[in-house]
Amino acid sequence: MDDLSSVNLTEALLRLQALIGSEIKATVNLYGQFFGCGMQGRLLRVETLPPDHSAINLVIDGAEGVFLDPADGETFAGPGPGECELLEFRLAYGVSVAIEPMGVAHAST
Secondary structure (H helix, E strand, O other), X not given: OXXXXXXXXXXXXXXXXXXXXXXEEEEEEEOOOOOEEEEEEEEEEEEEXXXXXXXXXXXXXXXXXXXXXXXXXXXXXXXXXXXXXXXXXXXXXXXXXXXXXXXXXXXXX
16 A cells, blocks of 8 residues: 555554454455455454564454564554554565454453
């Protein structure tokens, strides 16, 4: 997308933190290949992963999740569908993970 602007990891984590409790869609694509997958659910939490805690796990409805290391690529933010904002992590080897909110935030339990 041409409307995306670069954001640092701290800003991306703040934006993800604001989405906790919201319904999100996570789409994984591999540029230049016919490959992709997607999942949708409520974002329960964002976990950092050892050993250096730069990699993260986006826990979606407890049973699904996305593991990624933003330190291995660039992070972008910009307009998504409707009033939503899109976060896109462009990682090594052409892998892209797009996160977009799908609805109104729910109270965390």
